[in-house]
Amino acid sequence: MYKQYFKQAVRMLGENPLLSVISILGTALAIAMIMVIVIVYEVRNANYEPETNRDRMLYLKAGVDQNGTGGHDIAYLGYKAIHDALYPLKSAEAVSAVCPYITRLASVPGGTNEFKCDVSGTDAAFWKVFGFRFVDGKPYTEADVESGLHKAVVTEEVARRLYGSVDVVGKPLQLSFVNYTICGVVPAVSLLAESAYASVWVPFTSMGTYHYQPEQEGRGITGTFFCFILARSADDFPAIKAEVAQRAKGFNAALTDGHSWDLVNQPDTRLEQLSRPLINVEPDVKGMLARYAIIVLIMLLVPAINLSGMTLSRMTKRMEELGVRKAFGATRRELVRQILYENMVLTLLGGVVGLALSYFAVAALRDWLLSTQMGGYLNGATLLNAEMLFSPAVFACAFLFCLLMNLLSAGVPAWRTSGKNITESLNQQ
């Protein structure tokens, strides 16, 4: 029977090419737009190298220093706050402090070829929190960080620009007049992995007092750091958040000048972090998801109304056929099913075209669609890979939206035409 429906649907496609093209185009356009949203959402949220643990990570990206008289100072987090209150967290698997987005001139010592690169100062836990794949060498260790050794992990791209090959472990590197030794090489990191992103990573203890001040005078609430907390599983988030709040209280109790460290409800989950427009505004995950839902709904509804009109016109022409079927005993349910199945052929065709279009759009317009907030400032590229784009979730979503689209665009016409009186339908000619 389904074969029959399929054959009929294909015949109808050829019968009125323009209307078929319009139907397929309408569906394709909607599915393409929706899938672009889904893909962008996936790229921002899913786990992929080197941010392989996004689903069990918590983020603190700002330090807010309340001065006790109503004023406040917002900057990155200070080292002292991380050292005193976050490193000792017992409920977390690992805690990493990162001093991100520092522009340095990279060169081979004594060489003339200088180029700008983005440097991150990190601790050793960074390599545990993020899942980097080492092409050669290995990361610096906790002992290296403690001793402030000048070791560096570089991307393949930096290695090639410096030495023309990726075989660079043990070779020297100069970062804005400071000498380092390369200890590891990793693949280039996309700007989309904004937490792990850099092109050179060094122990933050080697970066000088502007960035890292172990004996920092004053409060140490604000500074130059991000902090990433890796939980054993997402179920531990509430316990970790409670422990952070508890330790921040202890940290504040030790301050005597009326200032206090305002967590502004950090640490954030990945979604909370994405839904914070500004650091001192509460994250609104529900609001963000609701906005996504409204946009997707509108994108389904606008073409669905359009397609409903066309489906109904097509059905009106087939009234006699439906009348005959009914006269031979087809129930209304069977007729509705037939119309929906037939229409599904059109919708799926549109869906496939739409999905292909969305991949094309994401690839061609990646800087436009996926630009991260820091994108313009940094020197890297918005790299895309199959792991980010071709996840089963994307295909499942595409199919689901096709089903929804089909139901929305053929549901009402199917119900209305199948409900017509037999004599009226048969009488049409």
Added chain:
Amino acid sequence: MLKIICKQLLNRWGSNVWISMELLLVFCLVWYMTDYFFVLQYNRSIPLCRDVSHTWLVDVAQIPELSPAYRPAESDSATLPANFDRVLDRIRNCEGVEELAVMNRGDLPGAGSYYGWMLKSSPDSVSPSAGGQRICFDPRTDYFHVFRITTPDGKPVSVSDFDFSDPKAIVLSRSAQNSLFPGEHTAIDKGLYNGMDTEQSFVVKGVVGDVKRFDYQRPQKNFYVAERAGYSNIDRKSIVIRSSSSVSDARFRQLFSEKMKKELRIGNFYFKRIRSLESLEKETEALFGVTNNYRVRVALMLFFLLNIMLCVVGTFWYRIRQRREEIGLRMALGSTHASVRRLLYVEGLCLLAVVVVPAMLIEGQFVYLGMIDTLGKSSQDSQVYLPDRLLLRFILTNVITFVLLVAAILVAIWLPADKASRMAPAEALHDE
């Protein structure tokens, strides 16, 4: 003709329901987007009283103490400022550099940081006050000239127009003057106080035009104060320059970088990079989400317009197939190709006209519920701008939406109308 068309539309109401619903929905959605673009474009059209084209941030850094190349004697309290002055001279003398200024890093035009001040015209609590952005620069350099700041009536100003030898000197922007000294003819030589710390006082030395912090915003209040660059504050200062407009930006950047790489290696200073302030502003707009909001709306707007076009093409294509006999008859009775085409165009526009009023009623609910934003509106605004006049803005945005949809519908009907007008009457009538 209009009467007949209306009658026909009514008679075929069943088949017009879908297209009308689609038009209604799309009208409201396109209006919502149009409103955003209207406010944005309006803000962008407000004169800047400043010009960031051909201006650059010259990033000069100091070699860290950890480096073997670091020489402590070059960074002591006497040598460091002297070296910095030499850096400034070299930059000033570089070919293509028109003007140079040294200013606080946090006050850079187009940057994300903002240093706010609340000033009062007298230390008591009831006197008029004004909040705005403080901009601090070295008075030995010409900030006003680099950014082509003008007086409120558009005359260029220079740092030498104001007496910055007085350590309390301050220059206000026009709306700051109006708020702090309402009804007074001039603010020159009048005193001002820091609202958070009334011990700090100023003397007004001049008034310039209001400057927008970002191009998408409205003009804001500014307070210009002076501070010389010295040993204690050099690491908080930025060097900005204006390049000659006769050299292309790309060429200037290349020449400047090549030359300065060699010449700015003075003491512990070295040249890191040069960035255009226009690109800095774009980066900040991206950082603040403005770029993304704009892109999402452009994409949605195109999507809606494309959909309405597909809907109109489909519906009218189907319609002329159904009405072959009628069109044939009209042509047999003397209708020209043009008049058949016109008939379909008018029919499409009538459908649009029908949905305008209900659409405006729905949009009105959005406005009533406060669901539309006015980009750039601030409590410190010194005047009422067009987007604040809600009724006028509502009418204007609806007119724009109407025109957009008329254009979309006319383009979309073109294909079916062309087919209809080419119909041979005999063939069409044969269907009967």
